[in-house]
Amino acid sequence: MPETSNQLLSVRNLKIEATSYPPGEPPKRITIVDGVSFDLQRGKVLGLIGESGAGKSTIGLSALAYGRGGAEITGGEVSLNGTNILALGKGGIRTIRGARVCYVAQSAAAAFNPAHRLGDQVIEASVKHGLMTREDARKRALYLFRVLGLPNPDTFGDRFPHQVSGGQLQRAMTAMALCSNPELIVFDEPTTALDVTTQIDVLAAIKHAIEETGTAALYITHDLAVVAQISDDIMVLRHGRTVEYGSVKQIIEAPTEDYTRALVNVRQEIRHEAADQSKPLLKIDNVSAQYSNGFKVLHGVSLHLCKGQTLAIVGESGSGKSTLARVVTGLLPPSDGRITFGGKPLTPALKNRPREDLRRIQLIYQMADTAMNPRQTVRDIIGRPLTFYYGLRGAAKTARVRELLEQIEMGNGFIDRYPAELSGGQKQRVAIARALAARPELILCDEPTSALDPLVAEGILKLLMKLQEEQQLSYVFITHDIAIVRAIADSVAVMHRGRLVRFGPKSLALSPPFDDYTDLLLKSVPEMEIGWLERVLRTRRMESAGN
């Protein structure tokens, strides 16, 4: 391989290990990253993509010779401009961190110090490394705030982290990384925690800033569609090993490995929309709701759902989509309007509802982890509603638990496991089994797949669809992910700031003509297509010029 002066970062045979302490067993050495090699040229962007546990963040941090949470770099070489930074001492590595290589964390809200002003934090590394005077650093920060499109760039630095929004913090973090004029920036899922309409702005700002400053970057994400917009090359990782490594064009358009193909083709349509949507099981009529302090969170929402079908409710954080589910369950009684279920009005407050009504509506949460008692086995977790609603005990209960485990495609061997011994996807399956145990007619699913990796999430969605076919279940499926809506919904409700902005069968709701908000939402979802970001930004500019 020709060793050109353009070569910035060269990673060879990287091996990273950590010690894990499983409960009740002797400590184990586990390998997080095994034999990974790649090169990065000046000014280029390499995307690292994979599921959680693929080792992508760990590899990114190795460019700063840093091991998070006890991870140790035990083999290989990380060369920056031909110098192996792993061989540098503590003092030597400090001169690189924050000066030549910078890091942008997934959650800027946690990564900024709440006690100091943003401006001081942005320029701190540049000043402390003696790269520029405080005055020059301030000027550069101002320039970067402008490049990144932050509001009121002149005074933005005077604010504290809690005074600005999540999207602005993520941009401020990018400014912090760019301030010292580094040769390399490691972006660790910088847009994952953001709403989709915010994500596109931050993504565009980051891309623009990278081009403007000519820095190189490692861009870590689990979303192939995002990384396709920003990278030159992509490396697909799984279980700490390289699956495929190539140019963006090759990975997106002609993947050679099955795993990459699965990532590219994730979430095709699973279910075709039901034709007859005229006989509602659940009918929500002009429902409003407010918190006890008088803050109004829902304004006159009306929609309905038919038996055996799926209603997808989409919206960003704060749109009121989860609140609507809380109103249906009775956790937050509506202040106005009525809800009918199976032709009969539903008692507003949970505590007044007959047990039969409680049984007919069940819930699945986003965090299966926190929705289960960590000190109960799978048998107890699934068995509880069997005893509560059907009075099952002993052998009859065990037999039914086994039957439910069968339905969620998990074997008998899991019956005596604790939640900590299950993977994220398995936990969500157990949560589904717990809901099924009550033999409900309606299941409210509150973002059940958004904490899961794409392929695991796909498995959960297919399971839900299979159960729907078999048991004529109805779902209210709350999500922020348009791709899921396309894949599974019969009807779609779009919510924005507590109001319903669009409702109807999927084919109608997701086709033009759109209202402004739905249009923005749909256009903000990254597509698995090179050049998508530029195209969207161009249309936006043309639209604003036309206005």
Next chain:
Amino acid sequence: MSNSPGTESLPGLRFRERFPLLALVIERMILSILLLFAVSILIFGGVEALPGDFATTYLGQSATPQAVANIRAELGLDRPLVARYFEWLGGAVQGDFGTSWASRNSVSEQVGNRLGNSLFLAGFAAVIAVPLAVGLGMVSVHFRNRLPDKVINVISLAAISLPEFFIGYLLILYFAVNFGIATFPATVYAGMGIIERLQAIALPAATLVLVVLAHMMRMTRAAILSVMSSAYMETAELKGLSAWRAIVKHAAPNALAPIINVVALNLAYLVVGVVVVEVVFVYPGMGQYMVDAVTVRDMPVVQACGLIFAAVYIFLNMLADILAIVANPRLRHPR
């Protein structure tokens, strides 16, 4: 219908929303005054309920019922409890704690002198102990689980485990008797120069420092350690900052609230809890004054000392609460 519900409520609520910091601070102050009022009732009632009686103690063998009744009438003890309480409280608010039964002098005058001495000793000890404890706590975090951390921990724990009179006697034995580089007893009197005064109180101050050091040091260490695993500490490390700067500049400001609270408790202890140290070093402070007054049942002095100690405690804790609130940037700079 209003667009922003919640603002149309009471004016008090609106003030709270507009000046959350000021509202919290005022709330703390009002609470402190109420608390002090409640404590004054407890002190007065408690002293009343004590067994024994000044008149019988004072008269000793010659306590005929008539003599006792005379003295009680002279001191106003025959009047109803509630009337005496409000009279006492009214005086105390204006700084008049009445007349000592034993010496017939004004209590306020005597307490004034003694309080000055006690505050001087406590202040001197605090000026050394607080920065030393916080500094050692940060050093401990820097070298956590290594030798310097362990040495600091063992020494400060040993100091807190020994009774304070024992530390006092040890210091006297070594520094005053064996080496002769310190003075004992630590008697101070009016007209003494500041240097002489400091020399006189070196040993009692050192004793107090050793007693309060461990508590503050360990709380500083624990508070900062709990912050060390935050994401922003990783950010500081990935900025290439030195470990010491990360601790001082990034961890410590976020650990302020618990540190301030434990410092206030220890400052209060320095003023209020020095009785034993004052007795050991024969130092003319409040503690010794109060002990003497208790032995002769000199109630106005006991009540005055009790109320002043309570006020110091409440004031320092209120100050700590307010500082801890002010240390929170979310309250100092609302959105």
